[in-house]
Amino acid sequence: MKWEGNRESDNVEDRRGDGGGGGGGLPFGGRSIGLGTVAVALVASYFLGINPLTMLDMLSGGGGQAPIQQQAPAHKPPPDDQMARFVSTVLADTEDTWGQLFAASGKQYVRPKLVLFSGSTATACGMGQTATGPFYCPGDQKVYIDLSFYDLMKQRFKVSGNFAQAYVIAHEVGHHVQHLLGISDKVDAARRNATEKQANAMSVRLELQADCFAGVWAYHANKARDIIQDGDVEEALNAASAIGDDALQRQARGEVVPDSFTHGTSAQRVAWFKRGITEGKVSACNTFAAQQL
Template identity: 45%
Template sequence: MKWQGRRGSRNIEDRRGARSPARAGGVGGIGLLLILGIGWLLGIDPTFLLNTTGGSVQTSTPSGQPPSAEEEAAAQFVSVVLADTEEVWANVFAEQVGAPYSPPVLVLFSGVTQSPCGGASGATGPFYCPVDRKAYLDTAFFAELQNRFGAGGDFAAAYVVAHEIAHHVQNELGILGQANQIRAQVGKAESNAISVRIELQADCLSGIWARQAQAQLGTLERGDIEEALNAAKSIGDDTLQRQAGQIPRPHTFTHGTSEQRQRWFATGFQSGQIAACDTFGSDRL
């Protein structure tokens, strides 16, 4: 991915090395979920997000240590990717939605922090909190993505950011609130099934972002899409459960299988259309 020397986003809230508390609050839809003992990868418990009442909480990182050179490079990378999502979704909303796109803030933290959706740490991984309309990311996560799950490459990391921003896109479109209203009224298995549709739609929207990033900005390089697809494969529910030494149990899935995640990302990339990402109306996930 061509990102060095390019414009970064101003919608970054940097809490790395913070010594004093910050405030956060807002309104919104759903964040990224995770399963079983691998809850640190790409999400938080969705039950945090069923409460859409606003509010403010204390947030801080306890270490007080300045970011390392690697973390600083990762932060610059995230800022560029976030700026790309802002340009892409502004154009897509203008062309396909007929409404303006309001971009989210991305919170960079190191170690731990707090959000209205609960605590964030290396155990929760990146997530989107609709309550304050912010995405949360510890830049050290990218090393874990590569070293522990074999999903290396800068575009694999870009896919992670794009997926979180895709949840904000769902929030902007009003999809998350409707889905959560239903999830709050059904049992666990059905709630999980709705969560899968939410997550696969976010993968599809991430594919739209990748297509438009190339069309509008020319930032993709050879092998980038393969990196994103490998990342999607690495974090499928069935793959994660097998890696945890378990037999995959579909009724517990919250994100979808590796094959589903790859296929829906490809659907978005090939079509470039929000309408093609209607996982809620699809008979085949």
């Protein structure tokens, strides 16, 4: 992925080394939706080893917004931090892409913040933890990531490459887009009155749409700035495949339970990312209207 020399976003908060506001594994009180949610629940040696729906509820259905705890003043990443510069550049690219797409449809795109943290950090959705993986909190419209997640991608999931890393950011920004469009609010309201199986199915469609939105970003970013190099798309597809519910469950316990899926299978995640990057249209990402995922 060609990224060096491109614009870096100013919407990055570096909280690494700030102590995270106390840690302690507090439950999430508001809705947040994260790429690593299923991994949290299933890969027991690193993550928490709890039921996927329980973790999803901790992140996305906890009955109202939790108070933001005391947090040290945010600062920008140091200029010599290569990985921080990379994610800042990816965030800027999503800002440019979604800003143009929203403007073309007569809407205004509100840029999210990207928070770098280590260990734990206070959010409008409660206390964010490294073990959660990257996640989006609609309460403060911020994407949170501990950059050690990229090491985990290499070690645990055998996924590497900076375009795969960019896909992670673009997926979480996709959840921000869903929030701005009112999609995630509708899904959250519907989940409250649904059975566990129905709620899981809705969560799958929400996650697959965020994958598709990540593909839409890649389509337009490449068209405008020629960022994709040979092998990049394969990197992103490998990342999508590695974090499918079926792959994670098989890795964690040797069996697959489809009714417990909250993010979609490897094949589904790959298919919807490919749809976004091939068609480049938000309208192509309507997972909620699709009869087959």
